Amino acid sequence: MSDKKKVLITGGAGFIGSALSRHLQELGHEVYVLDDLSFGRRELAGVDDAHFLKVDIRDRAATQQAIARVDPQWVLHLAAIHFIPYCNQHPVEAADININGTINVLDACVDAEQVFVASTAAVYPIADGAVREDHPTGPLDIYGITKLATERLASEFHLRAGVPTIVGRFFNAFGPNETNPHLIPEVQQQVLSGKRTLQLGNLDPKRDFIHTEDMSRAMALLLGKGLTGFEVFNIGRGIEYSVREIVDAFERQLGEPLTIEVDPARVRKVERMHLLADVSKLKRVTGWEPKWGIDEGVATLLKEERHK
Ligand SMILES: NC(=O)c1ccc[n+]([C@@H]2O[C@H](COP(=O)([O-])OP(=O)(O)OC[C@H]3O[C@@H](n4cnc5c(N)ncnc54)[C@H](O)[C@@H]3O)[C@@H](O)[C@H]2O)c1
Numbered sequence: 001m002s003d004k005k006k007v008l009i010t011g012g013a014g015f016i017g018s019a020l021s022r023h024l025q026e027l028g029h030e031v032y033v034l035d036d037l038s039f040g041r042r043e044l045a046g047v048d049d050a051h052f053l054k055v056d057i058r059d060r061a062a063t064q065q066a067i068a069r070v071d072p073q074w075v076l077h078l079a080a081i082h083f084i085p086y087c088n089q090h091p092v093e094a095a096d097i098n099i100n101g102t103i104n105v106l107d108a109c110v111d112a113e114q115v116f117v118a119s120t121a122a123v124y125p126i127a128d129g130a131v132r133e134d135h136p137t138g139p140l141d142i143y144g145i146t147k148l149a150t151e152r153l154a155s156e157f158h159l160r161a162g163v164p165t166i167v168g169r170f171f172n173a174f175g176p177n178e179t180n181p182h183l184i185p186e187v188q189q190q191v192l193s194g195k196r197t198l199q200l201g202n203l204d205p206k207r208d209f210i211h212t213e214d215m216s217r218a219m220a221l222l223l224g225k226g227l228t229g230f231e232v233f234n235i236g237r238g239i240e241y242s243v244r245e246i247v248d249a250f251e252r253q254l255g256e257p258l259t260i261e262v263d264p265a266r267v268r269k270v271e272r273m274h275l276l277a278d279v280s281k282l283k284r285v286t287g288w289e290p291k292w293g294i295d296e297g298v299a300t301l302l303k304e305e306r307h308k
Pocket residue numbers: 010011012013014015016017034035036037038039040041055056057058077078079080081082097101118119120121169170171172173174179180
């Protein structure tokens with residue numbers, strides 16, 4: 001059996017999915033992208049028109065037909081509504097896409113060799129210290145609740161269809177082509193627009209930032225292992241940085257001082273102070289090690305042309 005696979009990525013025109021599409025093609029796999037382009041951009045998918053399927057995963061018949069036509073060996077399901085403030089404002093849409101859309105995708109994957117489903121660190125409750133996969137779940141917001149449902153659906157799919165299924169709990173991704181205004185693209189945008197006094201929200205919360213290239217390698221290594229059951233893996237870097245430390249990294253790479261002004265409109269009412277991954281399971285199973293530090297990542301972001 002060839003180790004080059006026919007792979008379908010849902011959400012492959014998005015921030016993480018586009019890095020994954022590039023990485024899997026570099027490894028020689030044949031990549032198809034399924035995306036409705038609601039948040040993603042066509043050119044980011046990195047595939048020709050024959051390999052691009054513009055489908056809304058809420059459309060069950062269209063999703064079934066598109067996946068049946070490709071008949072992929074590996075499916076990586078990343079399509080979701082994911083920006084927490086957007087999910088809070090549009091809870092019904094978030095639930096529809098993240099839950100019903102996931103049901104539609106999984107039901108179309110019963111003939112796949114392996115399925116990977118993107119989840120999130122937002123399924124964990126507030127915790128001090130690094131969280132392991134067996135830590136009890138306890139999402140704080142509608143987004144985390146829909147993704148915990150995504151995980152449960154993936155487990156049920158595995159039991160029902162017998163397809164080996166991996167859930168990856170992504171921590172905070174950073175890298176080029178970010179589609180949602182998270183902290184790092186926000187700082188990047190303000191710095192690239194010439195500001196040296198930045199308007200930001202809470203400065204003290206710490207997050208585990210992992211580069212999208214490191215995430216893509218982790219996903220490819222996990223699928224390459226040919227695991228047979230249902231497994232959950234944290235995909236983070238295992239280091240946490242505060243907002244202030246991220247701004248410090250921009251300062252170092254820019255070689256100019258940056259001042260921070262707290263903008264009360266940006267301060268979140270409910271905020272976790274820590275979110276840190278224990279990635280020992282991922283490392284033990286795959287031998288994966290992160291390659292990107294925050295400074296190297298920020299250096300490339302300062303050279304990026306931002307899409308307006
Ligand atoms: N960015 C992060 O830090 C982070 C952290 C944890 C988990 N995740 C998860 O990773 C995955 C990818 O996130 P991302 O940051 O790349 O976000 P993104 O918004 O850039 O990517 C999601 C993609 O899904 C597509 N999509 C949305 N609704 C769709 C629908 N109804 N039908 C078809 N396609 C649809 C969008 O157009 C977009 O291209 C998501 O499942 C998200 O929950 C991301």
